[in-house]
Amino acid sequence: MSRFLDPRFAALKEYTPGEQPQDKQYIKLNTNESPYPPSDKVVQAVNAQQVRDLRLYCDPDCTKLKTAMAQRFGVGENNLFLSNGSDDILNFCFMAYGGGGAAFADITYGFYEVFAKLHGVQAEIIPLREDFSLDVEGFKGKNKLVVIANPNAPTGLCLDLTVIEDIVRSNPNGVVVVDEAYVDFGGESCYRLIDRYENLVVCQTFSKSRSLAGGRLGFAFACPALIADLEKIKYSTNPYNINRLTQVAGLAVVEDDGYYMDNCRRIEENRAFAVERLEGLGFEVLPSKANFIFCRSDRMGGKQLYLQLKEKGILVRHFDKARISDFVRITIGTREQMGALVDAVRQLLGE
Numbered sequence: 119m120s121r122f123l124d125p126r127f128a129a130l131k132e133y134t135p136g137e138q139p140q141d142k143q144y145i146k147l148n149t150n151e152s153p154y155p156p157s158d159k160v161v162q163a164v165n166a167q168q169v170r171d172l173r174l175y176c177d178p179d180c181t182k183l184k185t186a187m188a189q190r191f192g193v194g195e196n197n198l199f200l201s202n203g204s205d206d207i208l209n210f211c212f213m214a215y216g217g218g219g220a221a222f223a224d225i226t227y228g229f230y231e232v233f234a235k236l237h238g239v240q241a242e243i244i245p246l247r248e249d250f251s252l253d254v255e256g257f258k259g260k261n262k263l264v265v266i267a268n269p270n271a272p273t274g275l276c277l278d279l280t281v282i283e284d285i286v287r288s289n290p291n292g293v294v295v296v297d298e299a300y301v302d303f304g305g306e307s308c309y310r311l312i313d314r315y316e317n318l319v320v321c322q323t324f325s326k327s328r329s330l331a332g333g334r335l336g337f338a339f340a341c342p343a344l345i346a347d348l349e350k351i352k353y354s355t356n357p358y359n360i361n362r363l364t365q366v367a368g369l370a371v372v373e374d375d376g377y378y379m380d381n382c383r384r385i386e387e388n389r390a391f392a393v394e395r396l397e398g399l400g401f402e403v404l405p406s407k408a409n410f411i412f413c414r415s416d417r418m419g420g421k422q423l424y425l426q427l428k429e430k431g432i433l434v435r436h437f438d439k440a441r442i443s444d445f446v447r448i449t450i451g452t453r454e455q456m457g458a459l460v461d462a463v464r465q466l467l468g469e
């Protein structure tokens with residue numbers, strides 16, 4: 119760090135992304151990517167002509183992609199905001215709506231705390247209950263920025279739509295951001311509520327259910343006034359934040375929706391398989407509606423399990439954090455990958 123860095127940032131503890139090792143081939147179950155590649159339509163869309171066109175700036179409004187998405191979800195184009203990954207949207211929301219402080223859970227997506235610090239937003243941390251469920255009453259009547267991941271990460275637990283709506287309704291003077299990065303794996307989206315609530319932002323992403331983590335494409339639903347706020351910030355920071363290749367790839371993904379939704383069903387089946395086998399080995403597995411499971415064994419600590427699986431070429435995620443250090447988070451991969459995981463765990467437990 120240089121002596122020139124503003125003290126505001128010098129004190130910042132940045133987000134630690136999951137490992138992306140470049141040294142050897144792991145069975146990679148640590149960052150909740152899809153095990154299935156983008157469809158052929160995407161491969162064809164990102165063609166030589168698109169590469170030649172890289173000399174030109176991209177369309178800052180993402181017109182074609184936005185039109186296709188508005189159709190796919192049955193919303194107006196003025197209800198949609200597209201961004202460079204949904205992390206960008208979360209960042210903008212803390213920037214735009216965090217002036218009165220922000221409330222979020224103790225165990226949730228780690229980036230919320232980083233964004234709060236980055237923007238000098240006073241954070242109110244509301245602990246999850248003993249069973250890791252959200253303290254719903256604790257989130258009511260905050261009337262500041264409220265951020266909820268649903269399904270939550272890294273627990274995988276999912277709240278019903280009616281509960282989300284109660285929280286949104288009880289915070290008329292604060293924006294409620296519902297981060298639905300994992301909603302396509304069995305949860306129910308609340309995006310239809312945007313017509314009824316002027317304080318609701320719902321974020322989703324192409325990174326998990328749509329096999330495009332490396333493309334960086336996120337989107338949000340909200341009423342036109344909130345969307346206009348987010349556009350204002352985007353046009354004041356980086357208008358070209360979704361690059362040309364990602365725009366064409368994203369359009370091809372939307373046009374091939376069935377392929378991705380079928381993959382989500384497949385991942386749900388693989389999840390059920392993994393849960394059953396791990397429970398058979400004595401694991402406690404939290405009920406997950408996401409493309410990962412959060413689990414622990416009495417017979418091995420979380421860190422040890424993570425390290426020993428890594429030695430066997432399988433990467434999972436461990437969080438060195440109070441309340442959850444016994445757990446590992448395991449991304450749901452293909453059936454074969456889940457089989458390999460279960461076999462490795464069985465060996466480590468000496469069965």
Ligand SMILES: *Cc1c(COP(=O)(O)O)cnc(C)c1O
Pocket residue numbers: 150202203204205206227267271297299322323324325331334335336
């Ligand atoms: C992965 C993830 C995101 C961000 O995804 P992007 O790749 O930036 O779209 C947001 N929220 C949660 C809870 C996530 O797990």
